[in-house]
Each structure stands twice: as C-alpha cells, then as structure tokens.
Amino acid sequence: MAMSLIADLERLLGSDRVRHHPLDLAVFAKDAGVVSGHVIAAVLPDTTQEVAAVVRLANQYDTPIVPRGAGTGLAGGAVPVRPGLLVVLTRLASIGEVDTVGRSVWVGPGVVNLDLSRKMKPYGLHFAPDPSSQQACTIGGNVGTNAGGPHCLADGTTVAHIYAAELVTPTGEVVIVGGDAPDTPGLDLRAVVVGSEGTLGIVTRVLVRLMQDPPDVATLLIGFPSVESAATTVSDVIASGLIPAALEMMDKRMVEAVENFVHAGYPLDAEAVLLAEVTGTPASVRSDTQRISAIAQDNRAIDVRVAVDIDERELLWKGRKSAFGAVAQAAPDYYLHDTVVPRTRLVEVMERIYEIADRYGLTMMNVFHAGDGNLHPLVAFDAKEPGALGRVQAAAREMVLVSIEAGGSLSGEHGIGVEKRDLMPLVFSAADLDAQARIKEAFDPDGLMNPDKVLPKGSRCFDASGGPL
Amino acid sequence: MAMSLIADLERLLGSDRVRHHPLDLAVFAKDAGVVSGHVIAAVLPDTTQEVAAVVRLANQYDTPIVPRGAGTGLAGGAVPVRPGLLVVLTRLASIGEVDTVGRSVWVGPGVVNLDLSRKMKPYGLHFAPDPSSQQACTIGGNVGTNAGGPHCLADGTTVAHIYAAELVTPTGEVVIVGGDAPDTPGLDLRAVVVGSEGTLGIVTRVLVRLMQDPPDVATLLIGFPSVESAATTVSDVIASGLIPAALEMMDKRMVEAVENFVHAGYPLDAEAVLLAEVTGTPASVRSDTQRISAIAQDNRAIDVRVAVDIDERELLWKGRKSAFGAVAQAAPDYYLHDTVVPRTRLVEVMERIYEIADRYGLTMMNVFHAGDGNLHPLVAFDAKEPGALGRVQAAAREMVLVSIEAGGSLSGEHGIGVEKRDLMPLVFSAADLDAQARIKEAFDPDGLMNPDKVLPKGSRCFDASGGPL
Numbered sequence: 017m018a019m020s021l022i023a024d025l026e027r028l029l030g031s032d033r034v035r036h037h038p039l040d041l042a043v044f045a046k047d048a049g050v051v052s053g054h055v056i057a058a059v060l061p062d063t064t065q066e067v068a069a070v071v072r073l074a075n076q077y078d079t080p081i082v083p084r085g086a087g088t089g090l091a092g093g094a095v096p097v098r099p100g101l102l103v104v105l106t107r108l109a110s111i112g113e114v115d116t117v118g119r120s121v122w123v124g125p126g127v128v129n130l131d132l133s134r135k136m137k138p139y140g141l142h143f144a145p146d147p148s149s150q151q152a153c154t155i156g157g158n159v160g161t162n163a164g165g166p167h168c169l170a171d172g173t174t175v176a177h178i179y180a181a182e183l184v185t186p187t188g189e190v191v192i193v194g195g196d197a198p199d200t201p202g203l204d205l206r207a208v209v210v211g212s213e214g215t216l217g218i219v220t221r222v223l224v225r226l227m228q229d230p231p232d233v234a235t236l237l238i239g240f241p242s243v244e245s246a247a248t249t250v251s252d253v254i255a256s257g258l259i260p261a262a263l264e265m266m267d268k269r270m271v272e273a274v275e276n277f278v279h280a281g282y283p284l285d286a287e288a289v290l291l292a293e294v295t296g297t298p299a300s301v302r303s304d305t306q307r308i309s310a311i312a313q314d315n316r317a318i319d320v321r322v323a324v325d326i327d328e329r330e331l332l333w334k335g336r337k338s339a340f341g342a343v344a345q346a347a348p349d350y351y352l353h354d355t356v357v358p359r360t361r362l363v364e365v366m367e368r369i370y371e372i373a374d375r376y377g378l379t380m381m382n383v384f385h386a387g388d389g390n391l392h393p394l395v396a397f398d399a400k401e402p403g404a405l406g407r408v409q410a411a412a413r414e415m416v417l418v419s420i421e422a423g424g425s426l427s428g429e430h431g432i433g434v435e436k437r438d439l440m441p442l443v444f445s446a447a448d449l450d451a452q453a454r455i456k457e458a459f460d461p462d463g464l465m466n467p468d469k470v471l472p473k474g475s476r477c478f479d480a481s482g483g484p485l
Numbered sequence: 486m487a488m489s490l491i492a493d494l495e496r497l498l499g500s501d502r503v504r505h506h507p508l509d510l511a512v513f514a515k516d517a518g519v520v521s522g523h524v525i526a527a528v529l530p531d532t533t534q535e536v537a538a539v540v541r542l543a544n545q546y547d548t549p550i551v552p553r554g555a556g557t558g559l560a561g562g563a564v565p566v567r568p569g570l571l572v573v574l575t576r577l578a579s580i581g582e583v584d585t586v587g588r589s590v591w592v593g594p595g596v597v598n599l600d601l602s603r604k605m606k607p608y609g610l611h612f613a614p615d616p617s618s619q620q621a622c623t624i625g626g627n628v629g630t631n632a633g634g635p636h637c638l639a640d641g642t643t644v645a646h647i648y649a650a651e652l653v654t655p656t657g658e659v660v661i662v663g664g665d666a667p668d669t670p671g672l673d674l675r676a677v678v679v680g681s682e683g684t685l686g687i688v689t690r691v692l693v694r695l696m697q698d699p700p701d702v703a704t705l706l707i708g709f710p711s712v713e714s715a716a717t718t719v720s721d722v723i724a725s726g727l728i729p730a731a732l733e734m735m736d737k738r739m740v741e742a743v744e745n746f747v748h749a750g751y752p753l754d755a756e757a758v759l760l761a762e763v764t765g766t767p768a769s770v771r772s773d774t775q776r777i778s779a780i781a782q783d784n785r786a787i788d789v790r791v792a793v794d795i796d797e798r799e800l801l802w803k804g805r806k807s808a809f810g811a812v813a814q815a816a817p818d819y820y821l822h823d824t825v826v827p828r829t830r831l832v833e834v835m836e837r838i839y840e841i842a843d844r845y846g847l848t849m850m851n852v853f854h855a856g857d858g859n860l861h862p863l864v865a866f867d868a869k870e871p872g873a874l875g876r877v878q879a880a881a882r883e884m885v886l887v888s889i890e891a892g893g894s895l896s897g898e899h900g901i902g903v904e905k906r907d908l909m910p911l912v913f914s915a916a917d918l919d920a921q922a923r924i925k926e927a928f929d930p931d932g933l934m935n936p937d938k939v940l941p942k943g944s945r946c947f948d949a950s951g952g953p954l
Contacts (some may be wrong), residue, residue, distance in 0.1 A: 042551075045868060066952070077698070109531050117724075117827065117828060118827055118828070118829070118831045164650065172645075175673065175676070176641075183893045183920075185893065185916075185920065189916045189919075190916065190918055191914070191916045191917045191919075192913075192914070193917070195894055195912065195919065196827075196892070196894075200894065201895045201900075201901050201905070201909065201912065201939075202909060202913065202918075202939060202940065203677055203680070203681055203684075203685075203921040203924055203925070203939070203940075204631075204644065204676045204679070204680050204681075204919050205674045205677065205920060205921060205924065206643070206676075207676030207677060208673050208674065208676065208677045209923075210673070211672070212672055212673075215672075216672075230726065230727050231726050251586065253563050255586075257697045257698075257699065257700050257766075258766075269730060270508045289858060296729075297726075297772055297773070297776075298771065299769060299771075299772040300766065300768060300769035300772065302768075303765070303766050303768040303769065307766075308606075326846050328550070355856040358586070358587055358665075359586060360586045360587070361589070403880065412730055423665070423671060423929065424663055425665075426670045432670050432671065433615045433671075436670070440670065440671060443664065443670065444661075444671065445661070446659045447658045447659065448660045448661055448662070449656075449671075450658075451654065451660045451674060451928070452671050454927040454928065455672055455674065455924060455927050456672070456675075457927060458923040458924055458926060458927035459923065460832075460919070469669075469670060470672070471671065473671075
C-alpha cells in the first residue's frame with residue numbers, strides 16, 4: 017500500500033519532490049526535540065493545490081498526514097507517531113505584495129521568520145514574533161505552535177500577528193479562516209487554527225500583521241547580586257506601568273556559557289542578568305531607560321549598561337540569542353524546557369527547579385522571558401551516556417509539575433506535540449478535553465491529520481484517532 | 486409543552502425568576518435593534534449550576550435557548566427567532582478577588598462594563614473595551630459580540646482582554662476554555678467562544694485581563710475644514726509610528742447634534758472633528774501631543790484644543806459618548822450601522838455613504854472609530870412613518886455592500902446576529918461557512934443554542950438548525 021501511495025504521489029509531484037530514500041526518512045523522522053517517528057515518505061509541494069491533492073491522496077490510502085516546516089520544533093509536533101506521510105512546506109515560501117497602509121502581507125508557510133522581517137525592513141516594518149530559532153524556523157511552524165519570543169511581552173504571541181490563514185482541511189478542501197479587518201464576523205476559526213500544531217489542517221498561506229519599526233530603541237543589560245533582586249526588578253518595572261518591548265533573564269551559569277561563546281561583555285560577577293529593551297520616540301525611550309535603571313538600582317543592581325549604538329545593541333542581543341548554541345559547547349545534547357509560572361512565584365519555582373536538577377545530577381542553566389513568566393530551564397547532557405535521557409525526562413516531568421502546582425501552565429510557546437500530550441489532564445478537565453476533541457473531530461472526522469498529538473488518547477468517548485480508548 | 490416547561494423551570498428557580506407575563510415577554514422580545522422575536526419565557530438564574538440545569542431542561546423539551554445580557558445589542562443576537570427560552574444573565578454579577586500582580590479578575594457575565602472599571606479604580610486598573618453602551622451593557626454581551634470601543638485601537642477588542650471563560654455547553658456541561666497564562670496549551674477555544682454571540686454555549690464566568698491606568702493622559706479635540714483633511718491626519722498619525730489610545734471622528738452634522746445636546750465646546754465651523762487621546766508617562770504624553778498637533782496643522786486643522794484637566798477631558802469625551810443620545814433629539818428612532826473599511830478608502834466610502842443616504846432621503850450623521858476604519862453611520866428616522874424602516878434597511882444594505890466592495894468587512898463590533906446573517910456569503914465562501922458550521926455542530930449537535938444566528942441557513946449540507954436547507 018505504501019508503495020502504491022508513493023507511486024501516486026510521484027505521478028502528482030514528480031519523483032524529486034517525493035522523498036523516501038532511507039537517509040531522507042531518517043532525517044525527517046525527528047524534529048529538534050528528542051522523539052523519533054516513522055515517515056513513509058516526505059513530499060515537498062509547491063502550491064496550495066498540490067497540498068490539497070496530496071491530502072486527498074493520503075485520504076484515499078487512509079494514511080496519516082503530518083505537516084512540517086523547518087523541523088526546529090522541540091515537542092515532536094512534526095514527528096509522525098504512527099507511520100505517516102510528511103508534508104514539508106518549505107517550498108511554499110512566496111511573499112506577496114506588501115500593504116504598507118494596512119500593514120500586512122500574504123506569505124507562504126515556508127518563509128523563514130527572520131527572512132520575513134529582513135524583507136520588510138525597506139518598508140520600515142517587521143513581523144513581531146521572534147523565537148530564538150528565528151534564523152531557521154518558518155512562519156508555518158510559528159503559526160502551528162503559536163510561537164513567542166522575547167518581543168512577545170509587549171506585542172503578544174503569533175496569534176496576535178495573523179489576520180487570516182488559508183487552510184487545506186483534513187479532507188482536502190481549501191478554506192480561508194479570519195479576514196483582513198480587526199474584528200472578523202462569524203466564528204473566529206483563525207485563533208483555533210493558530211496553535212493547533214497542524215492537527216486541524218495544513219496552513220498554506222497566511223496574512224501576517226506587520227508592525228512598524230520603532231523610531232528609537234534602547235537596550236539595557238543589568239547585572240544583579242541575586243536571582244531574587246532581578247525577579248523583583250521585573251515585577252517592579254511592570255508594576256510601574258511600563259511594558260518594555262522585551263525583558264529577558266539569564267542566570268549565572270547561562271551568562272558564563274554565553275560569555276565564553278560570544279564575548280558580549282556580560283557581567284560575570286552577577287548572579288542574574290536582565291536584558292531589557294524599550295522602544296518609542298526618542299523622548300519616551302530616554303525616560304523609560306532612566307526609569308528602568310532607577311528601579312534596578314533600588315533593587316541593588318551591581319551593573320547597568322545601556323547600549324549606545326546599533327552595534328552594541330546587537331552584541332547584547334547576540335548573547336541572548338546564542339544561548340542555545342553556547343550550551344552545545346558544554347555537552348552534545350540539550351533538553352530545553354518550556355513552562356509558565358505567575359510572575360509572583362518566579363523565584364520560588366526557580367529554586368525548586370534548581371533543586372530538581374541537582375537531585376538528578378543534571379547541569380542546568382536558565383534563560384527565559386521573565387516579563388511573562390515563561391521559564392526555559394536548559395539541561396545539557398550526553399544522550400550516549402546510558403540512562404541520561406531517562407533522567408532528563410524524569411526531571412522534566414517534575415519541573416512541569418512544580419510549575420503547574422504554582423498556578424502555571426504546561427507550555428509557554430513550544431507546544432504540546434507528543435512531548436506533553438499525556439500531561440494535558442493536569443491542566444484540563446475531562447469535559448474541557450472533550451470540548452477540544454469535538455473541535456478536532458469537526459475538522460478531521462477520520463482522524464488522519466497529525467494524529468496522536470496535543471490531545472491525549474481518550475479525550476473523546478469516541479476517539480477520533482481510531483485507536484483503542 | 487410550553488406550560489409544562491415553565492412549570493419545571495418554576496420548580497427549579499422559583500416563580501419570581503421565571504418571567505412569562507405578556508408584558509415581560511414583550512419587553513424581552515427585542516434588543517436595542519429593530520428586530521423582534523418570540524420569547525416563551527425569560528429565566529434569571531443566579532449560578533452556573535442553575536444555568537446548566539436550565540439548559541438541560543430546555544434540551545428535554547427540545548426548546549431553543551437564547552442567552553441575553555442587558556439587551557443593548559443592535560443586531561438581534563439576543564432575540565429568539567423561533568419561539569425560545571431567554572436566559573437572562575444579569576444576576577450573575579459577582580466580581581472575584583482581584584489578582585493585582587497577574588492583573589486579572591473572575592467576573593460574572595452580568596457585571597456592567599463601566600461598573601467593572603469603576604470597581605477596579607482603587608487598584609489603578611481598568612477593563613479596556615469601552616463600547617458606547619458601556620454604562621448599560623454587560624461583560625457577557627461584550628464577550629458574545631467581541632465588543633470594541635474607542636480605546637480598542639491601541640488595546641484590541643474584547644478577545645484580547647479575556648483570558649478564560651466558564652461555559653455551559655449546549656448540552657448542559659460546564660467547561661473552562663482558555664487559561665490564566667499568556668499562551669494556553671491545546672486548542673484555543675477561548676477565541677472561538679468570544680464573538681460567537683451565544684451560539685456555542687452560555688458564558689457564566691470570565692477571567693478578564695485588567696490594564697493599568699496610564700500615569701498620564703491628554704485628550705485633543707481638533708477641527709478640520711473637510712472630512713478629507715481629518716482622514717489624512719488619521720493616516721499620517723498612524724504612519725508616523727504613533728498609535729494613540731483613541732482616535733475618533735465625527736462629521737459636521739454629528740458635531741452639531743452633540744453640541745446642542747451637551748455643550749462640550751465642539752467647533753461648529755468644522756466639517757469634521759477628531760478626538761484623539763494619548764497615554765503614557767508625562768514626557769511621552771507631552772511629545773505625542775505635540776506630534777499630533779503638528780500633523781493636524783500640516784493638514785490645515787482650523788482648531789486644536791488640548792484638554793488641560795480631568796474635567797475638560799471628561800467634557801470632550803461626553804460629547805463623543807453622548808452621540809447616540811443626541812440623535813434621539815432629532816427623531817424618535819435610529820439605525821446605527823457598523824462596517825469596516827481599509828483606512829485608505831475612508832474618504833471615498835464616506836462620500837458614497839452620504840450619497841446613498843441622500844438618495845433614500847435619510848438624515849444621516851457619522852461618528853466612528855477612524856483609527857481602525859470602523860464606520861458608524863447613524864440614521865435618524867421615525868418608524869411610525871409608513872415605509873421608513875424599509876427605506877432605512879434598503880440603504881443599510883447598500884452601505885454594507887459599498888464597504889465590502891472597498892475591501893472592508895460586514896461588521897466592526899456589533900456582531901452578525903439576525904441582522905447580517907444573510908450577508909455572510911458576501912465575505913465567506915461556501916467552504917468557509919461549512920467549516921464554521923461544523924464547529925457550531927461540534928458544540929451544539931442538536932442546534933438548540935441560539936439557533937438561526939450568525940451563520941446563514943444552509944451553511945452545512947446537513948443544517949444543524951433543524952430547518953429545511
């Protein structure tokens with residue numbers, strides 16, 4: 017059956033856009049996380065119509081379909097759990113005509129996040145979500161996971177930056193969800209599609225909101241004698257009525273790893289470092305900078321540095337954005353956590369997370385979106401060491417539990433995928449999950465579109481995934 | 486059957502909370518719009534559990550259910566088209582403990598919009614959506630219609646201000662959609678429930694986002710020699726990188742009506758008036774005020790007035806917020822339109838709308854959210870005059886068509902309800918409507934929850950409303 021599906025796909029797309037060489041299948045079997053899957057073939061369509069035709073073919077063969085962008089996801093969202101057809105969307109990478117007044121543009125899901133902002137630069141516009149993977153990840157993946165990034169504190173996550181999406185439904189129809197007005201009439205399917213991790217269909221085009229580049233920007237790097245004084249500064253800044261464009265925290269171990277790697281001049285004597293960015297008119301940037309500096313000094317900051325030009329600003333950001341690369345120096349593998357806790361509980365949860373890492377004998381560093389309480393503890397390890405991955409995963413589970421106990425959430429921006437699917441009942445009741453499963457079923461009655469993801473098995477009395485309850 | 490349903494309801498709630506006196510039924514048969522419906526009984530539950538019990542009873546009797554707040558809606562969303570049970574939620578008006586750090590609070594749907602912000606004042610917080618009806622309309626109605634208001638230009642409509650909602654589903658289960666974290670895992674049912682006009686269930690509690698009161702505010706009233714110079718100023722202000730907290734426009738006729746009514750000192754020699762508000766730190770408010778004044782002067786403003794204290798600011802806003810009251814002086818009835826057009830097409834669409842009103846012999850005034858292109862042409866008329874309502878409705882349809890032709894949308898913030906249901910195919914394809922109808926069906930398999938609203942009949946091959954295709 018697989019061979020005849022492949023033959024049909026080759027007739028549709030030509031053989032060079034249907035990959036099923038064992039090497040290809042091995043490469044496509046994983047995303048950037050730790051879970052591996054089973055790919056029957058990976059196809060690379062060029063157009064919406066080809067995607068729809070591929071979906072209809074897969075339907076005929078009763079074969080699961082899994083959409084994939086650049087594969088930078090960490091939660092296994094683009095990994096086929098049951099043998100499935102991978103629809104790789106990197107070739108749908110066109111950028112339409114820019115509406116400079118309405119500030120929007122239609123783009124393909126294969127456009128790389130940073131490329132989009134670079135191409136919008138001449139218009140003085142940019143796409144706000146800026147995940148750490150932005151040099152590689154695609155807009156389609158950003159839409160699938162409702163991606164965040166440092167600048168989502170003030171601007172909101174991806175869902176706030178997608179006006180409309182063209183979607184190939186699980187049965188192969190093409191529909192538009194959302195619209196180009198601020199408040200679309202009818203049911204807002206746009207928001208349920210964004211963040212659904214490819215379980216409701218394949219997004220083949222999105223109308224993205226572009227934001228104006230700010231007239232002025234300042235970046236502050238502030239060193240603190242303790243994690244607590246840094247966390248209090250975060251709360252005090254936000255309580256003062258100021259929402260900085262970004263407000264990032266790194267702990268001492270992360271600062272050391274980063275400083276060894278990029279030499280950005282991060283203070284090595286600090287227990288925690290805050291990277292804050294303010295944007296606006298020159299006058300407001302000046303006054304906001306002074307205000308944040310004053311609050312930091314009230315909280316015993318040992319070092320306040322304001323980047324004076326674009327080169328220094330980029331150097332400071334390079335430190336933050338290279339965090340994951342820096343860790344690669346310490347160990348061959350890493351596991352990046354993603355939980356959210358109320359800002360009030362930051363210090364307490366971080367202490368418990370350090371304690372968990374110590375108990376499992378793991379090297380952990382912290383870099384995170386402090387402004388919105390989105391923690392990213394990062395564990396460096398060697399997967400070839402027997403039992404290492406097991407310890408990392410057991411510790412991960414404890415860290416998630418600690419965050420949820422503190423009133424937090426399962427995931428800030430990486431998604432649920434396979435990784436956290438079985439933890440969903442920790443934050444949702446049976447009735448809540450049933451409501452979500454009914455939506456999945458309404459879009460995907462046969463359960464072939466990225467099955468076994470997000471919602472745990474048995475969310476619905478009749479399990480749409482076709483598996484046993 | 487109706488009598489035995491009423492008897493069961495009275496056993497459940499007591500007879501004083503089940504209204505079926507002919508006078509009650511007449512009052513509850515309409516909202517603030519022009520469409521009238523058929524109410525079997527209106528019930529006033531006190532708790533979520535009572536709402537769920539009412540829904541289950543209505544299910545037993547196969548009776549349509551229509552949720553209602555204060556009844557200030559204009560599109561007939563709370564009007565039962567087929568004989569139905571009205572669930573009036575004004576008694577679910579509790580306000581929970583305020584989370585001053587997370588800046589949120591659980592409130593009942595019956596809380597009046599302005600009351601919520603008043604009660605949050607001591608905390609220095611407020612609820613951002615501020616529809617013109619805010620003295621009377623309820624949070625539940627704001628959620629149902631995804632309400633806007635002058636301050637939604639910078640802050641977004643209601644969907645951006647609801648973190649989570651408790652929902653009684655059409656089958657009487659209680660579920661929570663959304664969560665208290667910035668990015669809730671799983672399918673984002675919160676956003677599909679917000680704006681669904683009570684067609685997916687009854688919202689019995691919402692976790693609202695509270696925003697900090699700005700440290701400083703300035704309000705500008707600017708008179709222009711033409712609608713065009715006012716509209717160009719709006720575009721120029723936004724193109725300059727500034728997003729004012731509000732940016733409202735009124736035409737000459739509306740200014741005259743308002744000025745006769747509240748004597749706010751609006752300039753009577755202007756062809757159009759802009760009301761702009763900027764918020765922030767004192768320094769940024771000062772510089773933003775100067776910037777807007779300069780742009781207005783470049784566009785030949787004839788009068789720029791900056792409110793110097795809170796009394797003057799409130800007087801200027803009183804003019805804007807009394808617009809609809811002012812019109813009541815001119816004629817006994819009014820019809821308030823609600824369409825959205827791209828900002829670039831504002832002047833052209835307004836000219837065509839004036840032309841349509843003239844052709845039908847209607848007195849029209851304009852007051853609208855200029856910043857986001859949300860037009861509110863307002864027609865004053867006397868419904869007792871034979872044929873008047875018919876002319877008003879024919880003109881309304883033409884105005885909507887003109888807006889859509891210009892690349893706009895059906896509705897900015899009032900909702901679709903009954904009023905615009907049949908116009909939905911103008912902006913959605915058959916496949917788009919089918920996708921929305923499938924979601925409706927997933928929530929409401931028996932089609933009893935606010936049926937005959939939003940989606941036109943025949944959106945689904947199998948029509949969930951139970952009516953013929």
